[in-house]
Each structure stands twice: as structure tokens, then as C-alpha cells.
Amino acid sequence: MYHNWEELERSIIGCKACKLCQNRTNIVFADGNKNADVMLIGEGPGADEDRIGIPFVGKAGQLMDKAFEGLRIDRSKLYIANIVKCRPPNNRVPEKEEAEACLNYLRNQVILVRPQIIVLMGSTALKNILGQEYGITSARGKWIQKKEILYMPTWHPAALLRDDTKKIEFWKDFKKIKEMAEEKKINILKEI
Numbered sequence: 206m207y208h209n210w211e212e213l214e215r216s217i218i219g220c221k222a223c224k225l226c227q228n229r230t231n232i233v234f235a236d237g238n239k240n241a242d243v244m245l246i247g248e249g250p251g252a253d254e255d256r257i258g259i260p261f262v263g264k265a266g267q268l269m270d271k272a273f274e275g276l277r278i279d280r281s282k283l284y285i286a287n288i289v290k291c292r293p294p295n296n297r298v299p300e301k302e303e304a305e306a307c308l309n310y311l312r313n314q315v316i317l318v319r320p321q322i323i324v325l326m327g328s329t330a331l332k333n334i335l336g337q338e339y340g341i342t343s344a345r346g347k348w349i350q351k352k353e354i355l356y357m358p359t360w361h362p363a364a365l366l367r368d369d370t371k372k373i374e375f376w377k378d379f380k381k382i383k384e385m386a387e388e389k390k391i392n393i394l395k396e397i
């Protein structure tokens with residue numbers, strides 16, 4: 206456990222904790238506000254993220270940004286990270302050992318950010334954070350309280366690319382997140 210960002214960020218440089226290090230261009234650590242009250246967790250970097258070093262900048266990320274625009278959510282007010290920080294080959298689901306090797310970084314990020322709300326985007330985020338017994342189809346859209354944190358599982362933005370129903374559900378889930386943020390006096394909205 207590192208007690209500050211500088212130490213944590215230094216500790217990941219050149220990470221060789223799993224085999225995903227072999228093909229990476231960049232370690233994709235996070236994006237957004239380190240003091241955010243709302244944190245988003247995805248699966249792992251794709252090709253664009255690996256090239257640029259920032260999470261959710263590719264097609265799926267752009268679709269997510271479009272939803273945020275419609276909901277007037279300010280991406281820069283959120284903290285965005287992934288289960289694994291290096292790109293799995295051909296965007297496959299991270300293997301158990303890869304996720305486990307990377308989870309300590311994510312746990313440390315959660316401890317330093319101290320979010321009130323964590324959005325789990327997709328099955329990989331849900332299962333690795335809340336447990337393998339959870340399924341995204343039944344868990345999505347419902348709040349789960351664990352210790353001090355409220356979790357909202359939702360679809361992974363990449364799933365929206367193939368399915369319009371999921372687009373609507375993703376939008377509804379973020380509307381709930383927006384309402385909860387408002388109730389908790391958390392500001393995640395774009396200033397007008």
C-alpha cells in the first residue's frame with residue numbers, strides 16, 4: 206500500500222507482474238480527477254488506449270463520452286481506471302492471474318481517491334470487484350452498498366456498440382448515478 210500518488214505511480218513504472226507487459230506500449234493507469242467522488246472501472250485498455258496511455262479514448266470511450274454529453278456529465282470530474290492496466294492481446298478478457306496481479310494497484314487507487322460511488326462497467330469489473338457470484342445481466346442498474354461505498358454495475362461501453370437496448374439501459378443507469386450524486390451533493394455536472 207502506497208500512501209501517496211507519487212509513490213503509487215512510481216511503483217507501476219516498468220511493471221512486470223504479469224505477461225501483459227510483454228506487448229504493451231503504455232501502462233494505462235487512469236484518467237480524471239484524483240479527488241473524485243465518483244469512480245468508473247472498466248476492463249482493460251484497447252488498442253487506442255495502449256497507444257495513447259489514457260483509458261476510454263477509443264470507440265467505446267467515445268460512445269461513453271457521447272452519453273455523458275447528453276446527460277451533461279463532466280468526464281473530468283470522474284476518476285476512470287481499469288481492472289488491468291496493460292492491453293490484453295486482441296482485447297480478450299483478462300485472465301484471472303492478470304487481473305489478480307493488477308488488482309493491488311486498483312485497490313490502492315480506490316484507497317487514495319476515496320470515492321463514494323463506484324461504477325462497475327461490464328462483467329470483468331463487476332466480478333473482480335464484488336465477486337465471481339455476480340452476473341452483469343441481473344446486477345446492472347441496481348445499487349449495491351458495501352462498506353462505505355455505493356456500487357452501480359452497468360454495461361461495458363463496448364457492449365453498447367452492438368446493441369441499442371443496452372445503450373438505453375446504460376443511459377438509465379447513469380441517470381440514476383447522476384440523481385444519486387445530486388442527492389449526496391456531489392457535483393459531476395458540466396458547468397453551463
Ligand code: URA
Pocket residue numbers: 247248249250251254259260261262263265266287363
Ligand atoms: N475498454 C476498457 O475496458 N477500458 C478502456 O480503457 C478502453 C476500453
